[in-house]
Amino acid sequence: MKDKTENKIFIALKQLAPSATTTQIAEQIGLSRAVTSNYLNKLNKKNIVTKEGRRPVYWSFTSKQQKFANESEKQGRQEKGAHHHEDDVFRAFIGACGSQKKVIQQCKAAITYPPNGLPILITGESGVGKSFLASLIYNYAKQTQIISKNAPFKVLNCADYANNPELLSGMLFGYKKGSFTGAENDRPGILDYADGGYLFLDEIHRLSYENQEKLFVFMDKGHYFRLGESERWRHAKVRLIFATTENSNTILLETFRRRISVKLVLAGLNQRYEYEKIALIRLFYSEEAKRLNRQFRVDDSVLQLLSSGQIEGNIGGIRNAIQLSCANAFVKDRKNTRLEITLEEMPQIPAHLFERNAVFNEIGLIVDPNNQVTDFQKNPVRQIHLIENLNDFIQKLKDLEASGPSSELIFAFNKLSKTIMDEQHRGWIISPLWSDFLYDKTHREMTQFFSKYGITEKQPLVQKLLLYMEFFNSFTIDLPEELDLPQVMNMLRIKYPKAIYLVSMWKQKNQLFKEISGDMIDVFYILSIHDQLDDKVNLSGLLIAHGNSTASSIQEVVNRMYGTFVFEAFDMPITSSVSDIVVRVRDYLRYFNRSKGLILIVDMGSLGRLYATIKHDIKGDLLIINNLTTSIALDVGIKMINDVPFKEISVAAAEDYKVKTQYFEAVEKNIMISCMSGMGIAERIKEILSSFIYPDKLRLITLEYKEIQELFSRQNTVNISNTVLLITTTDLDQKNLNFPCLNIYDTLRDNGEQMWEILESFMNRDSFQQMMKQLVTFFSIEGVAARLEILNPNIVIAESETIISNFESYYSIRLNGFERINIFMHLSMMFERLILNHGERNVDDFQSSNASEHEQEFFKVALGILNSAEKKFNITITHKEVHLLYVLLKRII
Secondary structure (H helix, E strand, O other), rough: OOOOHHHHHHHHHHOOOEEOOOOHHHHHHHHHHHHHHHHHHHHOOOOOOEEEEEOOOOOOOOHHHHHHHHHHHHHHHHHHHHOOOOOHHHHHHHOOOOOOOOOHHHHHHHHHHHOOOOOOOEOOOOOHHHHHOOOOOHHHHHHHOOOOOOOOOOEEEEEHHHHOHHHHHHHHHHHHHOOOOOOOOOOEEHHHHHHEEEEEEEEEEHOOHHHHHHHHHHHOOEOOOEOOOOOOEOOOOEEEEEOOOOOOHHOOOOOHHOOOOOOOOOOOOOOHHHHHHHHHHHHHHHHHHHHHEEEEEEEEHHHHHHOOOOOOOHHHHHHHHHHHHHHHHHHHOOOOOOEOHHHOOOOOOOHHHHHOOOOHHOOOOEHHHHHHHHOOOOOOOOOHHHHHHHHHHHHHHHOOEOOOOOHHHHHHHHHHHHHHHHHHHHHHOOOOOOHEEEEEHHHHHHHHHOOOOOOOOOOOOOOHHHOOOOOOOOOOOOOOOOHHHHHHHHHHHHHHHHHHHHHHHHHHHHHHHHOOOOOHHHHHHHHHHOOOOOOOOOEEEEEEEEEOOOHHHHHHHHHHHHHOOOOOEEEEEOOOHHHHHHHHEHHHHHHHOOOOOHHEEEEEHHHHHHHHHHHHHOOOOEEEEOOOOOHHHHHHHHHHHEEEHHHHHHHHHHHHHOOOOOOOOOOOOEEOOOOOHHHHHHHHHHHHHOOOOOOEEEEEEEOOOHHHHHHHHHOOOOOOOOOOEEEEEEEEEOOOEEEEEEEEEHHHHOOHHHHHHHHHOOHHHHHHHHHHHHHHHHHHHHHHHHHOOOOOOHHHHHHHEEEEHHHHHHHHOOOOHHHHHHHHHHHHHHHHHHHHHHOOOOOOOOHHOOOOOOHHHHHHHHHHHHHHHHHHHHOOOOOHHHHHHHHHHHOOO
C-alpha cells in the first residue's frame, strides 16, 4: 500500500482493535472526519476493511488482513521515526473535538513544552469537569512518556484547610516537629510525594497570599522550605495543575498569576454544543445501564429537562440527576429488565422553569447495557453518477460571472442534488454524525426556523439541507485549485442576500452546522434556500417590538401567508433602549443592499431618535411606521411583494394607518463634568464614562468648578439644549437649570439608578454596571490616597474588598457604592492608625461583654474575618475598633 494516509488508517485501526468508529480513527490520525470516511469507503471497495452497524458505523479488518496491517504499521513507523502511541486519552473528554478542542490543544502544548512542561490553571463553574481534565493531563503525560508510567499524581483541595493557612502550608511543603500545635513529628509535604509527577491543587482561590508566595518560589526555583525550617532547601521536580471557580485576576497574586503560563477556561454545560450534551446524557445512562444490568427507555420529556439548563451543577449535576432517575426506576420495578425513565423519576423543579420544546417531542433514547450494534449488509457504493454531476457543478462554479449564477449553474446544481438524494437512498452515504435523536431534533429545529420565513414543511427544503449536512460530513470533495470559492461566495452575497442571511442565522442557531460548515456546503445551502424565496421582494422589511414574541408572531403570519421572506422580526426585551434596537438593525443591514430602502414597523416611542440614528446607515429611502399590527404588516408586505414604489407605501402609511411621522436631525448631546477637587478627578470620570458609552453618542465635557459657579450665578434660566446631564462632586442648586445635575457620591449611594434613567439610551445595562464598579473603585482609591501617609492604597483596597466580601457572604447582604466607600475609608484609616500608634495597640477600653447579643455575634465573626489583615499589617484590632465597625454596619446587617 503506497498511500501514506491509508497506512495511518491501518495503524490506527490496529491500535483501536477490534473495531472503531470513523470519529475515533479520525482523531487518532489527526484528519477530519469527512476525509477519513472517504478513505475508509475506498478501502471498503477494495475489500480491505469491513464495516458494520449504523449511526455510528464500526470499521474493522479480518484476520487475512492482519499481516498486511502489521507491515503497514512498520512502514509508518519507519517514515515517522517515532514509537507507537496508545489511543489519545483526551478522547474520553466529551467536547475534545468540539467546543473544548482548543482547551485540549493547549493542554497538550503545556504537557509537552520542554523541558518540564508548563503550569496549568483550569477555571470554570462547579461541575464542568476540572478535576477530570486534570487526571487526563496526567494520563496523557504518562501515555506520551513525558513522565514515567509510575509517576505520582497527587491531589490537594485547598478548601479543606482554608481556615488554617499554617496547616495548609504544612500539608503542601511539609513541616518540622513542633512548628505548630499538633506537629508532633517531622512530616514530608505533598510536594515530596508528587516528586517526578503531577500535583493538582483544587480550589486554589482558598490558598493564602503567603502560601502563594512560597509556591511561586518553588515554581521559579524548584526548591522550598518545610514549615519550621529556614536553612535547608528541599528540592522536587513537580508539574503543577491548579483549578478554581473564581476569577484568577482577583484571587491570585499578580506575581503568582504571571508564573502560570497556560490558563484554560472550561465552558459550562449551557455553552456546550447540543450534540455534546446528548453525548453526555447517552454516556451517563450507558454507565448506569451497565452498573444495574438493565435496559433503560428514556422519555423525551426527560431529555428535554436534562438539556434545558435547569439542572443545577453543570455536568456533575446532570450525572447526579441521571443516577437518581435510574435509582428511582430500579426501586420501582427492579424485577423488570427494561426500566422506564420518565419525569416522575427525575428531580423536581418548579413548573414555570421547565417549558417543553416541541423539538424534543416523541424523541427518546433506548440504552442497552451491552452496547450491542445491529449488523446489516450495506449496498455496494455507486458513486459514478455522483462524481460526474459533481464535477459538472464545480465547472459551472468556475465559470460563474460577476452577473451572478446562470441557469446552467442552477440546472447543474439541481441535477447534483437529485443524485445525492438517490445515492443516499441506496445507502452508501453513511455518516457518524446522526443519532436518531439528534437527526429528529435537528429536523424539528430547522422546520421551525424556516417556517418563520415563509418556507413551510410542504416544501422539501429541510430534508435536502439535512442530507447536505450528512453528505459533507461523510464525503470529501476535492476542489480544483483554480476554483476561487471565496469569490463565488462574494458573487452569491450580491445576488442572493436573503439566502445568505438565512444561512448565517442558521449557523448562529445550530452549533452542529457551524462545525461542518464551509464555503462549499454554504453554496449548497444558499442555492437551495434561494429556490424557495421570491426574487421580487427588493425592499428590506423589519418588525420590532418589545416583548417575547410580539414581532416574531406577526412575522410568521405574514411570511407564511405570502410563502416567502418578507419581514425579519426582532423581539426586544422590555428594558431595551433605542440604542439596543439600533445595534440590531445595523447588524441586519450588513447583509443587504442599503440603497434599495428599508421599512421598519415598530411598536415603541422615541421614533424621531430612531430615525435620526438609522438613516445614516442606509443610502436609500427609510420609512418607520410607529404602529405594529398584523393588518398593517400584511398590507405593507403585499405592497413590497408587488414592488409598489417606496413613496406610495410611505404616503399610504401616513393616510391609511393615521401614523404621524416626524423626520429631524439629531443634535449632538453632551455630558458636563466638574469637580470641586480639580480637573484631574473630572478627567478621570470622563475617561471611565467614555469607555462604556456607545461611540459617537455623547460628547463628554470637563469644566473648571468656577465655570460651573458662573453658570449658576446667572439670574435667568440657563438653557443648554444639548446637555443631558451635569456630574459634580458636591450638591448644587438646580432651580436655574433645565437638565439634571447629579452628585457622584449620591449616585454611588443609590447604585446609580437615577443616572441609569438618563444614560440608558447611550449604553446597555451590563456596560453601565461595569462603569459603576469602576467609579466605586476610583473614588475609593482617590479617597484613601488623599489620606494615607505610609500604606499603599492599592494594597489597602484589596484587603478591604476581601473583608467586605466576607461580611456580605456571612450576612447575605450587598453593600451599595456609597456604603462600600464608607467602609473602605474606615478600614484604611484604622489600619494606618494602628500601625502609627504601635505602642498603644494593646489598649482596649471597650467591654464587649456589655454589648447586645447581635453585637457579640458580630464580634466573633469580625475577629475571624479581620485576622488576615492583622497578620498582613502586623497590628492588633481591638474590641473598640470592632465596635466602631459594627456601628457602621449595624443598619445594614
